[in-house]
Amino acid sequence: MPARDLVHAWLALLLLSYGTVLIASSGTHGSVWMAGGVLGLAGLKARVILARYLGLSASRFWMRVFDLVIGLFLVAAFGLHLFGSGR
Amino acid sequence: MNQAMRTEPRSASPDVLSELPGELMMWVLIASEILVFGAALMAFLAVRASDPAGFAANQALLDQTAAAVNTLVLVTSGFCAAAAVRAREAGARAVARRWLFVAAALGVAFLVIKGFEYANKASLGIGVDTSPFFMFYYLVTGFHAAHVMAGVVLLAIVAWADSVRNMEAAVAFWHLVDLVWVLLFPIIYVLR
Numbered sequence: 001m002p003a004r005d006l007v008h009a010w011l012a013l014l015l016l017s018y019g020t021v022l023i024a025s026s027g028t029h030g031s032v033w034m035a036g037g038v039l040g041l042a043g044l045k046a047r048v049i050l051a052r053y054l055g056l057s058a059s060r061f062w063m064r065v066f067d068l069v070i071g072l073f074l075v076a077a078f079g080l081h082l083f084g085s086g087r
Numbered sequence: 088m089n090q091a092m093r094t095e096p097r098s099a100s101p102d103v104l105s106e107l108p109g110e111l112m113m114w115v116l117i118a119s120e121i122l123v124f125g126a127a128l129m130a131f132l133a134v135r136a137s138d139p140a141g142f143a144a145n146q147a148l149l150d151q152t153a154a155a156v157n158t159l160v161l162v163t164s165g166f167c168a169a170a171a172v173r174a175r176e177a178g179a180r181a182v183a184r185r186w187l188f189v190a191a192a193l194g195v196a197f198l199v200i201k202g203f204e205y206a207n208k209a210s211l212g213i214g215v216d217t218s219p220f221f222m223f224y225y226l227v228t229g230f231h232a233a234h235v236m237a238g239v240v241l242l243a244i245v246a247w248a249d250s251v252r253n254m255e256a257a258v259a260f261w262h263l264v265d266l267v268w269v270l271l272f273p274i275i276y277v278l279r
Contacts, residue, residue, distance in 0.1 A: 001173060010166035013269075017158045024151060024277045038273040045162075045269040053169050053262045054117070055108035062107055069118075073125050073270070077132055081278055084136035 001052065009052035016045045035081050039074045046070050110252075113259045117266075120234075124227070124267045128274050131223040138219070143279050145220035148213065150204050154276045157200050158268065161235075164193035165265040168242065168258040175254050183254065187246040190261065194239040201232050224275060231267055238264045 023037045050066050051057040107114050135142040171186035208214075208221075215225045241257040 001169070003170070003173065006166060006169050006173065009169075010162065013162040013165075014159065017155070017162060017269075020158075020273060020277065021155050024155075035278055038277050042270055042273045046266055049165065049262055049266045049269065053165055053265070054259060058108055059103075059106035061103050069121065070270075073121075073129075076129060077274060080129065080132035080136065084132060084139050084142075086139065 001055070005052060009048050012048050013045055016041050016048070032082065035078060035085075039078050039081075043070055043074045109255050109259055113256050117259070117263045120263055120267060124231070124271065127223070127227050127230070128271065131227065131274065134219050134223065141218060142220045145218055145224075146276070146279060148208070148211070149224070149276055150207065151276050153200050153204050154272055157197050158272055160193050160197045160200070161265050161268050164190045164197070165262055167193065168261045172251075172254050172258050175249060175251055180249055183249065184246045187242050187254075191239045191242040191246075194235055194242065194261075197235055198232060198239075201228070201235075227271060227275060231264070231271060234264045234267070 167190035175183035245257040
């Protein structure tokens with residue numbers, strides 16, 4: 001992978017992590033928006049690691065498989081979180 | 088049947104497994120680890136449903152700042168590990184070793200921060216049997232920390248046995264550790 005792509009992936013992960021911190025410190029604890037936001041950002045971070053660092057961007061098939069698995073996991077986590085919060 | 092269709096040679100079905108970058112067994116490990124940690128986090132959220140107020144009160148005792156710093160440490164370590172593979176593929180063995188050293192050092196930094204976090208909990212009298220929340224907290228983050236330890240050892244080994252193949256496999260494991268953390272962090276530390 002070109003050095004520029006590695007740096008871009010790293011910067012993207014730092015920005016996404018900063019986004020998580022911003023949401024966590026926004027005082028919206030317990031809101032549906034907050035839960036969806038941090039889980040969505042987690043999914044994007046996972047995608048960057050899989051696609052760029054683990055090289056899955058070279059295979060559309062496997063990228064889709066892992067997108068599906070991580071996506072289902074995050075949707076289930078979101079659903080369980082809402083259920084546990086009594087919504 | 089059309090003659091042309093009968094005589095046309097059958098194309099072989101594409102071998103999707105060969106599309107996976109690196110070692111197949113490493114991908115088996117990555118998939119199984121995602122499933123194991125995923126199941127543990129699902130169990131955590133399912134048990135939370137029985138006592139959301141208790142889980143929120145316990146979660147407020149966690150150090151979110153230390154966990155956020157650890158996210159930056161691990162993400163940066165993953166970048167260094169990827170840079171090591173790139174340098175090794177270019178034939179720059181000494182440069183690759185230096186990147187691996189930095190990646191491993193950041194892994195140790197992650198463990199030190201995690202150690203302070205555990206020590207702080209112990210000083211408050213919080214242990215595995217304090218509550219269901221802390222049982223899951225120690226189980227999931229402890230299992231992840233064990234993976235970080237194993238990853239640091241692997242990075243040290245491939246800095247010595249530095250074939251491209253060895254380095255790619257160890258660094259793929261290190262990215263797995265990174266991947267699990269970015270999924271674990273919001274669920275254990277942030278969601279309320």
